Amino acid sequence: MHASLDILKNIKFSVLDLVPVAQGNSALNSFHNSLELAKHVESLGFERFWISEHHNMENIVSSATSILIGYVAQGTSQIRVGSGGIMLPNHAPLVVAEQFGTLATLYPRRIDLGLGRAPGTDQETAAALRRNRQESPQDFPNNVQELQKYLSEENKNASVRAIPGEGLNIPLYLLGSSTFSAQLAATLGLNYAFASHFAPAYLHQALQIYKENFKASNQQNKAYAIACVNVIAADTDEEAERMATTLKQFALGIIRGVRKPIPAPVASMDNIWNEAEKHAIQQMMHYTFIGSENTIRESLSRFAEETQVDEIMVVSHIHNHEERLRSYEILSRLFN
Incomplete structure (x- = not known):
């Protein structure tokens, strides 16, 4: 247990x-x-606070991601703040470079730029965002490299420049839920974050591909991997399990295509989901850690040993705000 600890x-x-x-x-x-959560986790010693881009959802209001990153960065002082991620196909790389260049100028050495290639929404909304532009598999790698060019010092003599942004060395992270971005992050020598909180299937394969194929780059000389997981911590296992019914109902909404605000906990899920839905959610939530401090320490230590990741990123869908703050406080005891 001491090694795990x-x-x-x-x-x-x-x-x-x-x-x-x-x-x-x-x-x-x-x-x-x-913002209150960001201040709270900053005081507890968490490394970074990322906000993810989603659109057309009643239950998630992170659509104007870069604006919210600025709001959180202004209200905090040390914690790194960034995107987990900006869905690059929704945006022109130049606009992303300018927005994050502005953020990095206002909040030096505190801004991260995580990039994803999913739409962050349904297909109809994606078409509204992207104006029905047809995409090929090569678009995302090309867009990442175009963005890198705008952020580089070498671009200062180009006819199109990101001002501010140019030469600011904003760290890039590629996000993924399959092996595609793992290979790309390795090839380009970028940080890599895997979305195991909702897409666990390829976690180990993606991490292996990333680490084995990593090539040193101007950004960094060695691989750096993050895994994202769900954590719901409480004073007792029973209390955490009760709180976790909110996450299960949220996941059920994803399966059913319902995007209502996240519901309060319930005593039992039995009358809410059917067996097929229950099974699908258990698969989706494979890397979900629910329980008291000791329960989570044991299971999360095993996860860390199995994956050998450099960083664990935590998402917690908890209905009550005070309980969400408390969950992160309990979690912080594992690494402080």
């Missing part, structure tokens, strides 16, 4: 926030809660 003390812990809307709350409540 030590492994968590040698790993960085971070937070992914989708800026969820809990039942009975408004978008403004959610923005305020996210």
Whole structure:
């Protein structure tokens, strides 16, 4: 157990926030809660606080991602703040370079740029965002490299420049839920973050591909891997299991295509989901850690040993804001 305990003390812990809307709350409540959460986890020693881009959802209000990153960065002082991620196919690389160049100028050495290639929404909304532009598999790698060019010092003599942005060395992270971005991150010598909190199937394969194929780059000389997981911590296992019914209902909404604000916990899921839905959610939530401090320490230590990741990023869909703050406080004891 001592070896397991030590492994968590040698790993960085971070937070992914989708800026969820809990039942009975408004978008403004959610923005305020996210900032309060960021301040809270900063005081607890978490490494970074990322916000993810989603669109056309009643239960997630992180659509204007770069604006919210600025809001959180202004309200905090040390914690790194960034995107987990910006869905690059939704944006012109030049605009992303300018936005994050502006953020990195306002908040030096604190801004991360995580990039994804999913739409962050349904196909119809994706078409509205992308104006029905047809994409090929090579578009994402090309867009990443175009973005790198705008952020580089070498671009200062080009006819199209990102000002501010140029030469600011904003660290890039590629996000993925399959092996595609793992290979690309390795080839380009970038950091890599895997979305095991909702797509666990390829985690080990993707990490292996990334580490084995990593090529040193201007950004860094060795591989750096993050795995994102769900954590719901409470004083007792029973309390955490009760709180986790919110996450299960949220996941059920994804399966059913329903995007209502995240619901309060329930005593039992039995009358809410059917067996097929229950099985699908258990698969989706394979890397979900629910329980008291000791329960989570044991299971998360095993996860860290199996994956050998450099950092664990945590997302927590908890209905009650105070309980969400408390969950991160309990989690922080594992690495402090």
